[in-house]
Amino acid sequence: MQKISLIVFLSLLISACGGGSSSNKLNIEQDSIEFKGQIGKSTPRSKTVRGSVSDVKEGVHIRVDIGNSELVADARAYFTGGYSAELEITPKSTALLEEGVYRENITISVCYDTACRKHISGSPKKVEIVYLVEDNRMQVSSTELANGSILETKSAYHCDSTCTEKVTSSDNLVEFIALPNPGYELNSWSGACTGSDNCQVTNQEKTHIELNATFTKSVKTFETCPIQTLVNSTQLENNEEEPEVNIITSGSDHFWVSNNTESVHFTQIIPLCGGLVLGLDVNLDQIFIRDVVQKNTIDIFSFDTNIHKMAYDSANSLLYISHINSPDLTRLDLVSKQRATIELPNNINDLIVTTDNLLFVDHQDYSKGALSIFDSKTLELKYQQHLGDEIRLMSFDPVKSRLYISNGTRLKAYSYNRSINTLSLSHYVATDNVQGNCKEIMISNDGEHIAIPCGGGNGVDYSVFDFKADGTNEKLGEWETGAYPTSGQFTASGETVLLSDNNSFQLYNILDHNLIYSFTPQPVGCYSSMTRVKLSTDGSLILGLYNCGSHSSVAWHKYDTSN
Known part of the structure; x- marks a missing residue:
């Protein structure tokens, strides 16, 4: 950055009144003020230059201008009583500057008129700003x-x-x-x-x-889609002929650990292939790789601090985990089993991973919407931004390169510029149809349909609106699930959408919005409602997560949604 000396102007007016005279005079105690700061360590505090206006006999105005100053963030001039005056100067952050000594002149004026066409004696006066920036990093x-x-x-x-x-x-x-x-x-x-x-x-x-x-x-392996067959539970003895396969089309899984003394409570599942899921257990602060069809635990990962949410980078077999009331973000490599933890500026509220190696982390303070964007493979920080609005739900569309965000009442679309890693508001998808108790933002594979299932429904009859992704409050129709819609997922075929009425699996046609198929699971040992519905990645199973009080249950139903 070039070190320059300049004079800049931006008005700030305050008046002092009296009789008439032309002998008024502007006096300033010092004509130079020095700031000293270190990059990455400290930014100097504001400093004040004192002065006065003598022999005031009529109204005068005081002003100071900073314009496009490279050194000054703010400057205020005002009368402090009688005809004493002060000039308060706030320097810019050292993070905006390179190491060196910078100089600028700002000008303070006292005039008889607001346009400052007629100055009092001694006005205007220059005050030199000297900014010493050290880089001791x-x-x-x-x-x-x-x-x-x-x-x-x-x-x-x-x-x-x-x-x-x-x-x-x-x-x-x-x-x-x-x-x-x-x-x-x-x-x-x-x-x-x-x-x-x-x-x-x-x-x-x-x-x-x-x-x-x-x-x-790493010599270790992680099989995301092992070969699985749904058979009866008959165990074969040596040399015994294999019996006829008994195909099972539905079931549920809830289990205990530590010699059946502690129940597992999944608050989130991420389907892998077939009946294989990642389950986040808040009772034990563990993440399970569990086959809910075969009722078999493949692996368990324990954590010393309370875990909150997880997001999965399927392309790289990386799992990202947030922690309750914590700014820590943990990366777990499911192949090597190695972990790494970084710290964000604020406690993490939500996180999502996209199919093209982007990791969005909401670490907001609920009023500013602080968002960090990382490379999900390397954890390189790409961008940080305050969106100025609360983030309750978010989802990313790689087709249109858009981030959709809901604050609980509105649904916004932000365009993501990959070349410079920035977000900019594109449009409002919905301004008044997003109700309370919403669980997720759903995006169709072609990026044309947006749905946000909410417990209160989007419409008067607990329906889920099919929002046009490129419009504002434009509906392509609605899926009439009945009370209470809580979760869903667009299928890979692009022709159907899976929804839930809190009780059953419901499959709808995307275009005509008609119900195609419905099934009500009967999870063993659980009489609560369904909180999430998901599809296995191969499209062979529909999965439902139930909160059963002290434990959870995962119901599954064999139904091919891949075609």
Whole structure:
């Protein structure tokens, strides 16, 4: 950035009144004010220049202008009593500047008229702004990384090849993660750290450290779609002929652990293939890979802190987990079983992964809508933005490259520019038809249909509206589920949509909105309502999640929705 000296103007008017005289004079105690700050550490506080207007006999106006100043964020001039005056100057953040000494002149004026055509004696006066910006940040270098990356846990550093960057952090200890690519494992650190644990480095000013890591291919495997056959429970003895297969078309799964002393309570399931699901258990803070048809647990992942929500990157077998009342985001590689945790600025409310390697994380304070966008494969931070509105639900359409967000009453569409990683408001899909108790935003595969099932329904008869994705409050029709619509999913065929009335599975034609098929599960040991309906990724099963009080149940029904 060029260091320049300039005079800029922006009016701020305050009046002092008296009789008439032409001997008024503007006096300022100092003609220069200095600010000093460090990039990544501190931005200087506001400072005040005092002055006065002498021999005032008539009304005068005081003003200061900053225009397009590169150094000053705000400047206010005002009378403090009698004819004393103050000029308060607020500098811009050091994050906007490079290291160096910057100088600008701003001008303060006292005039007889608001347009400042007639100045009093001594007006205008220049005040020089001197801004000393230091850059004492620690510098980190990494060389020829392969099959993984190194990142700072608060996204202040990210490198997946050869990099030299300065790390912006106010922490005394800066923590780095060696993050393997999907299917790889960390071998060891080298340089400032050794071993295989997270690397903590003392944040010393004006230091330069080398950080490198090596990664190896994992020998572990994760089968997302193992061969499964729905058969009866008869066990075969040695040399016994295989009996005739008894095809089972529906069932349910709820189970206990720790010698049947603790019940499993899934609040979220992510279907994989066939009856295989990822289940998030809030009772035990565990994530299960569970075959709900065969009633068999494939794997369990335990956590030390309370887990909240999860999102799955199916292309890379990566699971992202948020934690209750926490800014921590955990990545779990289902192949290597390795984990990594980063910290966001605020507690995480929601997260979604797209089919094209984007991870959207809502870490809002419920009024600003803070959103971070990461590369879901490498956890590189692409963009952070405050949307200025509460985010309760969100979903991404890769076809139209749009992020849909609901605040509980409205449904907005944001266009995502992949080349510069920014979001901009495109249009409102719905301004008044989104009711309470909504669970998810559904998007058809072609991006033309948007649905948001809510417990109160979108219409008067508990129906689910089929919103036109490119319109505002434009309906293509509605699916009349009856009370109470809570969840759904568009099928891969693009011809049907799965919905629930809180009790049954309902399959509708997308175009004419007619009911094609309905089935009411009978989950064993559970008399509560269905909270979620999902489809297995191969389209062979319909799955329903039930909240049964202290435990949960997953009902399944064999129905091919792939055609």
